[in-house]
Amino acid sequence: MASRRARVGAVVAALTAGLLVIGGGAWAIAAAATRNGDAVAARSADTTHHERLSSPSTAPVTTPVIPSPTPTPTPTFDSGAYSIDDPTSIWVVVNKSRALNPVDAVPPDLVQPPVPNINGQPVRKAVSDALAALFAAAKSEAGLDLTLQSGYRSYDTQVSVYDEDVAANGQAYADTDTARPGHSEHQTGLAVDISAASGRCSLDACFGQTPEGQWLAANAWRFGFLLRYPQDKVAVTGFTYEPWHFRYVGEPLSTELHETGVTTLEEYFGVPGGESYPG
């Protein structure tokens, strides 16, 4: 075993030789092997980035600046900032496994949004403001004219819509495309169905192929909206692909979802969804 003095001597020899190996941000002074008076620094296994700091014997011995790893600060997003259970929360998660509580909850601050509105349904104030900005951007950035198809639907309205769907198509089918009362995002006042002003592919899967549908899919997140029922997440959300249905969650969360690539609220919050109703 080498004495402390011997080890110090080896390090000094390596420093004097100036053969410091830097690899991938981590550096190490290799133990110097002395042969014929030459100090040889063993090379790091990492050969991606080696740099010779100084030439041997001419440069003064200087204390090398140790590059300490500077972690890029990752802004931590507080995924618990708002309730996902409170029916008045902008993050409330409603699906077939999660009914609103109370089941006939009525949202606060419903207003008429200042955009073309086919059914005249109100939305919550924050949604109204975001819709106005979204529609204006679609026009100014892409020359697209949008119209609001649906906004808030009350519990009683959802009863009617669901019952009509069941009567026309049977319950099994109805459960794939119309939420049961208390399970509809439209009852929160935070969900909107958007169409092209032309009416082309309105409330149809082909809306996703229209310029309006494609622009919305790419840009709605900038205004606090989430394309709520993506084509590849039917088993997660429990609803068929709806390229026209957007859910307002606010810009912080929509941006977080966009940046992390998570496309459903169920996956982001780790809560159940699924295609069948419990019980």
Ligand code: ZN
């Ligand atoms: Zn909808």
